[in-house]
Amino acid sequence: MSDQTPTIDVRSVELFERPVTLRLPFKFGAVTLTATPQLFVRAQIVCNGVEETGVAAELLAPKWFDKNPDLSNEDNFEQLRTSMSLAAERYQQAGRFPSAFALHAALQAGHFAACAKRDQNGLIASYGTALMDRAVLDALCRSQGVSIFQAVQNNLPGIVAATTPDLYGVDIASHLKTLSAPERIAIRHTVGMADAIVETDLTKRINDGLPESLEAVIAMYGQHYFKLKVSGDTKADIDRLSRIAALLDESGAPYNVSLDGNEQFTDADAVVDWIDVVENTPQLAKLWAATLYLEQPIARAKALEKPVHAIAAHKPVAVDESDSHIGIFPVARALGYRGMSSKSCKGFYKAILNAVRVRHWNAAAGRDDHFMIAEDLTTMPGISTQQDFALAALIGATHVERNGYHYVHGFGEAPLSEQQRYAAAHEDLYTTDTDGRVRLRIEDGSVSLKSLSVPGLAVATHPDWESLSRLTDSI
Numbered sequence: 268m269s270d271q272t273p274t275i276d277v278r279s280v281e282l283f284e285r286p287v288t289l290r291l292p293f294k295f296g297a298v299t300l301t302a303t304p305q306l307f308v309r310a311q312i313v314c315n316g317v318e319e320t321g322v323a324a325e326l327l328a329p330k331w332f333d334k335n336p337d338l339s340n341e342d343n344f345e346q347l348r349t350s351m352s353l354a355a356e357r358y359q360q361a362g363r364f365p366s367a368f369a370l371h372a373a374l375q376a377g378h379f380a381a382c383a384k385r386d387q388n389g390l391i392a393s394y395g396t397a398l399m400d401r402a403v404l405d406a407l408c409r410s411q412g413v414s415i416f417q418a419v420q421n422n423l424p425g426i427v428a429a430t431t432p433d434l435y436g437v438d439i440a441s442h443l444k445t446l447s448a449p450e451r452i453a454i455r456h457t458v459g460m461a462d463a464i465v466e467t468d469l470t471k472r473i474n475d476g477l478p479e480s481l482e483a484v485i486a487m488y489g490q491h492y493f494k495l496k497v498s499g500d501t502k503a504d505i506d507r508l509s510r511i512a513a514l515l516d517e518s519g520a521p522y523n524v525s526l527d528g529n530e531q532f533t534d535a536d537a538v539v540d541w542i543d544v545v546e547n548t549p550q551l552a553k554l555w556a557a558t559l560y561l562e563q564p565i566a567r568a569k570a571l572e573k574p575v576h577a578i579a580a581h582k583p584v585a586v587d588e589s590d591s592h593i594g595i596f597p598v599a600r601a602l603g604y605r606g607m608s609s610k611s612c613k614g615f616y617k618a619i620l621n622a623v624r625v626r627h628w629n630a631a632a633g634r635d636d637h638f639m640i641a642e643d644l645t646t647m648p649g650i651s652t653q654q655d656f657a658l659a660a661l662i663g664a665t666h667v668e669r670n671g672y673h674y675v676h677g678f679g680e681a682p683l684s685e686q687q688r689y690a691a692a693h694e695d696l697y698t699t700d701t702d703g704r705v706r707l708r709i710e711d712g713s714v715s716l717k718s719l720s721v722p723g724l725a726v727a728t729h730p731d732w733e734s735l736s737r738l739t740d741s742i
Contacts, residue, residue, distance in 0.1 A: 272425040273315040273407055275370050276363040280355040280399070282348075283307040283735035286680055287326060287647060290475060293674045294461035295496050295529055298330035300674075304344060305647055306351060307735060310358075310402040314410035321406030322729060323398040323654065325612050326645040326671075331588070332390040334530070346391050352739065353381050354395030358403070366425025367403050371396065371616055375430065379592070389591030390613065397614045401654055404615060405724035414720040415657050416448045419619065430593050431620050434627070442623045446661045448720065453666035453713045455492035455525065456484055456673065457643070464510045475676055476700065482514055484673065490712040492666045493524045499531035499564075501544050505551070512554040523557050523666075525640070528564030530588055535575050538564045542581045560606055560640065563587035571595070576603040585640050593617050596624055600637065608642040609662050611655040622662040641667035648678050648697070648707060649689055650726050657725035660716055669707070677706035685731040692727035693718040 284304045293300045308323040329343035338346075357374050364370040375396055382392035408418045418424065422443050428434040463469050463480035478484040495511060497504045515522050532538045538561070545551055560583040563570065570589045578584050585606030586599045593614075596607045607625075609618035618639070625637045641659035646652040648671060659667040677700075678686045686705035690697040695715035698708040707714055719725040 272366040272423060273411065274313075274363055274365055275367050275403060275407065276313040277358045277361065277370075277399075277403065278311045278313060278318070280308065280310045280359050280402075282351060282355060282738040283309070283732065284327075284738055285730075285735050287675060288679065289674045290473060290477070290676045291479065291674050292459075292461050293670065294459045295331075295527075297334065297336070299461060300329065303327055303329060303340070305651070305679075306348070306398070306738075307650070307730060308351070308355070308398045308402045309729075309732065310355075310399070310406065312403055312406035313363075314407050317410040319406040319410045320729075321402035321404070321409070321724075322650055322726060323401035323405065323724075324647070324650040324730075325394065325398060326647060326651070328612075328645045331644055332394065333388060346387055347394050348738065349385060350382055350387060350391050350395035351398060352395075354378050354399045355739075357381070358399045367400070367407050367423075368425045368427065368429070368616060370403065371400050372427075372429040390588070393591075393613050393617070397612050400615050401611070401724055405654075405726065409723045412722050414722065415724045416446075416661065416720060419446055419661055420444050424616075426616065426619065430616070431624070433597050434620065434623060437623065437627050439620075439623055442626050443619075445626070446619075446622070446663070448657070448660040448716055449665070450717055451713045451715050452656065452660060452664065453492050454488070454490060454672075454707075454709055455494050455641075455666045455668045456481075456488070456490045457494045457668055457670050458496060458511060459674075460496045460498060460507070464507075464514060477676060477706075478673070481511065485514075485518065488709040488712060490709075491520065491522050492712065493522065494527055494562075494668050495524055496527050496529060497531065499528065499537070499541065501541050504541070505544060505548055508545070508554060509548065509550045512551050516553050523559050524554060525559050525562055525668075526582075527562040527587075530563055530566040530570070532564045532566070534565060534569055535573060535578050538575075538578050539581070542578070546581070558582055560585050560638075562606075562608065562640065562642070563589065567591075571598060571602060574602045579603045579605065583638070585638075587642060590617075593620065596621050600628070605636060606638045606640050608640050609658060609664070610642050610644055611651070611658055612645045615658055618658055618662055639664065643668040643670045647671045647675060648705070649681070649685075649730060652707075653693070653696070653719055653725040656714075656716055657719050660719075672707040672709070677704045682731050682734050685734065688728045692721075
């Protein structure tokens with residue numbers, strides 16, 4: 268490992284895609300997702316004079332980054348492709364920088380401005396820089412022969428308070444030294460609004476050997492953490508949550524849940540009215556007691572306009588879709604929000620710096636008032652999921668939402684040879700079915716992270732590049 272922060276020069280960037288078809292429809296908020304492309308980044312980067320390849324990947328998920336109902340899914344895909352292309356070009360043309368974080372900090376504002384000129388919001392802008400930063404970090408770690416965990420603990424990226432003036436004077440490097448990876452992390456299973464709860468709900472089966480109902484998921488994987496989507500329609504939510512509670516309560520096993528509003532409530536008063544009904548529904552008593560937090564219940568246009576202390580008096584409230592830039596958490600905190608989501612598609616550095624904020628604020632208060640949550644949106648087994656697992660581990664999460672393992676059959680359309688390379692390189696993380704297809708190895712509701720401690724950003728092998736569709740020539 269180098270004794271100094273390595274310099275960074277992005278020489279070229281290639282973008283690829285692969286289609287992904289869901290085995291089950293995933294309904295969240297106002298969208299029901301059945302198919303979406305996955306985007307891959309391969310970048311040639313010089314770190315302290317050593318040329319290395321860095322990679323990253325994310326789904327082009329529609330109707331989350333921009334929920335404008337007038338836009339089609341394909342419109343949303345193009346927004347994200349544009350953000351990615353703009354970021355790739357900006358990073359490739361930037362030249363040599365004294366550190367990976369210095370490159371990020373210098374280019375972020377210009378990229379956001381370029382996206383804004385195209386009517387693209389901060390979440391869309393973040394998508395492009397998030398993937399480029401991860402590709403740079405992957406190459407940085409490979410060039411130094413260290414894992415992302417070692418790199419962050421020793422601050423090889425050179426993370427400082429350049430983008431977070433509220434952290435001026437805080438010893439960020441000391442906070443980073445305390446970040447470490449657990450050997451295992453629990454999977455928080457997402458229950459979409461179209462999901463079958465029990466086996467008898469299924470009127471038509473796909474019979475692919477994987478669970479099709481929440482009941483079957485628990486029987487196969489043994490989850491103890493669940494993320495439940497809610498719609499804001501009080502009667503429909505109470506009926507559905509009651510059915511979920513009956514299943515979870517009947518098992519007798521301990522469990523925890525988070526409730527995701529996906530921006531379906533108009534304001535804090537509407538959320539409090541909804542909570543009042545939940546708290547006065549006897550069959551939800553155990554589920555409500557097991558609820559850890561509410562995630563982004565209020566639409567982003569209104570979420571940061573007024574305080575949410577009235578909601579927080581019942582359960583902590585976390586920000587997700589309103590997290591449009593690195594300055595949001597202090598603003599949200601002043602309004603009564605206590606949690607902030609980490610999603611790889613929103614940015615690696617953003618999550619790390621928000622974790623530093625949490626540690627700093629809690630230390631100053633002498634109690635754990637604030638927290639980070641590890642959420643999912645755009646990850647698939649392979650590069651995307653592994654890099655997101657690493658980030659979730661670094662911010663101190665003990666459980667992380669996972670969607671792709673359930674709504675997609677393993678690696679989806681990836682060639683079997685590629686799937687089996689990942690299974691061989693990360694034997695603890697994946698298992699191989701009798702048909703040769705590879706999927707996450709979930710045991711007692713958790714997965715092993717041991718094999719992510721490899722040189723690079725948690726990835727020991729690459730996809731079959733020839734099987735992907737090239738979006739661009741080298742930028």
